[in-house]
Amino acid sequence: MCFYNQKRFACGDWSWTNFAHRCHYEYRTGETCGMKLVNVTDYENTQCRLCEKIETKFRRRDAEVERLNRWRREGGTLVASMDRSQRLIMELDREIGKLQIEREDKRSALG
Structure with missing residues:
Protein backbone atom coordinates (compact mmCIF):
# COMPACT_ATOMS: atom_id res chain seq x y z
CA MET A 1 0.00 0.00 0.00
CA CYS A 2 2.33 2.68 -1.22
CA PHE A 3 0.97 6.06 -2.17
CA TYR A 4 1.23 7.64 -5.61
CA ASN A 5 -0.11 10.85 -7.09
CA GLN A 6 -2.71 10.56 -9.81
CA LYS A 7 -3.51 12.69 -12.84
CA ARG A 8 -7.16 12.78 -13.99
CA PHE A 9 -7.90 14.14 -17.45
CA ALA A 10 -10.97 16.01 -18.71
CA CYS A 11 -12.07 12.92 -20.67
CA GLY A 12 -12.25 10.83 -17.47
CA ASP A 13 -9.07 8.82 -18.01
CA TRP A 14 -6.33 8.86 -15.41
CA SER A 15 -2.70 7.94 -15.00
CA TRP A 16 -0.25 7.41 -12.16
CA THR A 17 2.35 10.12 -11.72
CA ASN A 18 4.93 10.60 -8.99
CA PHE A 19 5.61 8.29 -6.09
CA ALA A 20 4.45 10.04 -2.90
CA HIS A 21 5.50 7.91 0.08
CA ARG A 22 5.96 4.34 1.25
CA CYS A 23 3.77 2.44 3.57
CA HIS A 24 5.15 0.76 6.68
CA TYR A 25 4.66 -2.78 5.30
CA GLU A 26 7.80 -2.85 3.19
CA TYR A 27 10.97 -3.14 5.19
CA ARG A 28 13.56 -3.40 2.41
CA THR A 29 15.30 -0.14 1.61
CA GLY A 30 14.21 1.42 -1.68
CA GLU A 31 11.40 -1.07 -2.33
CA THR A 32 7.65 -0.60 -2.53
CA CYS A 33 5.03 -3.15 -1.59
CA GLY A 34 3.35 -3.20 -5.01
CA MET A 35 -0.07 -1.88 -4.04
CA LYS A 36 -0.82 1.59 -5.35
CA LEU A 37 -3.10 3.92 -3.44
CA VAL A 38 -3.97 7.47 -4.44
CA ASN A 39 -2.25 10.18 -2.46
CA VAL A 40 -3.34 13.33 -4.35
CA THR A 41 -5.36 13.69 -7.55
CA ASP A 42 -4.39 16.48 -9.93
CA TYR A 43 -7.10 17.46 -12.41
CA GLU A 44 -6.03 18.37 -15.94
CA ASN A 45 -8.11 20.44 -18.36
CA THR A 46 -6.67 18.54 -21.31
CA GLN A 47 -7.61 15.17 -22.68
CA CYS A 48 -5.45 12.08 -22.50
Whole structure:
Protein backbone atom coordinates (compact mmCIF):
# COMPACT_ATOMS: atom_id res chain seq x y z
CA MET A 1 0.00 0.00 0.00
CA CYS A 2 2.33 2.68 -1.22
CA PHE A 3 0.97 6.06 -2.17
CA TYR A 4 1.23 7.64 -5.61
CA ASN A 5 -0.11 10.85 -7.09
CA GLN A 6 -2.71 10.56 -9.81
CA LYS A 7 -3.51 12.69 -12.84
CA ARG A 8 -7.16 12.78 -13.99
CA PHE A 9 -7.90 14.14 -17.45
CA ALA A 10 -10.97 16.01 -18.71
CA CYS A 11 -12.07 12.92 -20.67
CA GLY A 12 -12.25 10.83 -17.47
CA ASP A 13 -9.07 8.82 -18.01
CA TRP A 14 -6.33 8.86 -15.41
CA SER A 15 -2.70 7.94 -15.00
CA TRP A 16 -0.25 7.41 -12.16
CA THR A 17 2.35 10.12 -11.72
CA ASN A 18 4.93 10.60 -8.99
CA PHE A 19 5.61 8.29 -6.09
CA ALA A 20 4.45 10.04 -2.90
CA HIS A 21 5.50 7.91 0.08
CA ARG A 22 5.96 4.34 1.25
CA CYS A 23 3.77 2.44 3.57
CA HIS A 24 5.15 0.76 6.68
CA TYR A 25 4.66 -2.78 5.30
CA GLU A 26 7.80 -2.85 3.19
CA TYR A 27 10.97 -3.14 5.19
CA ARG A 28 13.56 -3.40 2.41
CA THR A 29 15.30 -0.14 1.61
CA GLY A 30 14.21 1.42 -1.68
CA GLU A 31 11.40 -1.07 -2.33
CA THR A 32 7.65 -0.60 -2.53
CA CYS A 33 5.03 -3.15 -1.59
CA GLY A 34 3.35 -3.20 -5.01
CA MET A 35 -0.07 -1.88 -4.04
CA LYS A 36 -0.82 1.59 -5.35
CA LEU A 37 -3.10 3.92 -3.44
CA VAL A 38 -3.97 7.47 -4.44
CA ASN A 39 -2.25 10.18 -2.46
CA VAL A 40 -3.34 13.33 -4.35
CA THR A 41 -5.36 13.69 -7.55
CA ASP A 42 -4.39 16.48 -9.93
CA TYR A 43 -7.10 17.46 -12.41
CA GLU A 44 -6.03 18.37 -15.94
CA ASN A 45 -8.11 20.44 -18.36
CA THR A 46 -6.67 18.54 -21.31
CA GLN A 47 -7.61 15.17 -22.68
CA CYS A 48 -5.45 12.08 -22.50
CA ARG A 49 -3.12 11.04 -25.31
CA LEU A 50 -5.52 8.43 -26.72
CA CYS A 51 -8.49 10.80 -26.82
CA GLU A 52 -6.38 13.44 -28.56
CA LYS A 53 -5.31 10.87 -31.17
CA ILE A 54 -8.92 9.79 -31.72
CA GLU A 55 -10.06 13.40 -32.17
CA THR A 56 -7.24 14.06 -34.63
CA LYS A 57 -8.21 11.00 -36.69
CA PHE A 58 -11.89 12.08 -36.65
CA ARG A 59 -10.96 15.56 -37.92
CA ARG A 60 -8.83 14.06 -40.68
CA ARG A 61 -11.63 11.66 -41.63
CA ASP A 62 -14.19 14.49 -41.72
CA ALA A 63 -11.90 16.49 -44.01
CA GLU A 64 -11.54 13.51 -46.38
CA VAL A 65 -15.31 12.91 -46.41
CA GLU A 66 -15.93 16.59 -47.19
CA ARG A 67 -13.33 16.51 -49.98
CA LEU A 68 -14.87 13.38 -51.47
CA ASN A 69 -18.38 14.87 -51.32
CA ARG A 70 -17.16 18.08 -52.97
CA TRP A 71 -15.55 16.12 -55.80
CA ARG A 72 -18.80 14.20 -56.33
CA ARG A 73 -20.92 17.39 -56.28
CA GLU A 74 -18.66 19.13 -58.77
CA GLY A 75 -18.61 16.11 -61.06
CA GLY A 76 -14.90 15.68 -60.76
CA THR A 77 -12.98 13.53 -63.19
CA LEU A 78 -10.35 12.57 -60.63
CA VAL A 79 -11.49 8.97 -60.23
CA ALA A 80 -8.11 7.79 -58.96
CA SER A 81 -8.10 10.49 -56.30
CA MET A 82 -11.65 9.60 -55.31
CA ASP A 83 -10.68 5.94 -54.92
CA ARG A 84 -7.64 6.90 -52.86
CA SER A 85 -9.81 9.11 -50.67
CA GLN A 86 -12.29 6.29 -50.08
CA ARG A 87 -9.48 3.91 -49.11
CA LEU A 88 -8.06 6.53 -46.74
CA ILE A 89 -11.47 6.96 -45.09
CA MET A 90 -11.75 3.20 -44.55
CA GLU A 91 -8.21 3.08 -43.16
CA LEU A 92 -8.98 5.95 -40.77
CA ASP A 93 -12.13 4.13 -39.63
CA ARG A 94 -10.05 1.05 -38.78
CA GLU A 95 -7.46 3.13 -36.90
CA ILE A 96 -10.18 4.97 -34.96
CA GLY A 97 -11.77 1.63 -34.04
CA LYS A 98 -8.44 0.26 -32.77
CA LEU A 99 -7.80 3.38 -30.69
CA GLN A 100 -11.30 3.25 -29.19
CA ILE A 101 -10.80 -0.40 -28.23
CA GLU A 102 -7.45 0.49 -26.68
CA ARG A 103 -9.08 3.31 -24.71
CA GLU A 104 -11.87 1.05 -23.44
CA ASP A 105 -9.35 -1.64 -22.45
CA LYS A 106 -7.34 0.95 -20.55
CA ARG A 107 -10.45 2.27 -18.78
CA SER A 108 -11.58 -1.18 -17.75
CA ALA A 109 -8.17 -2.27 -16.45
CA LEU A 110 -6.90 -1.36 -13.05
CA GLY A 111 -3.56 0.44 -13.00
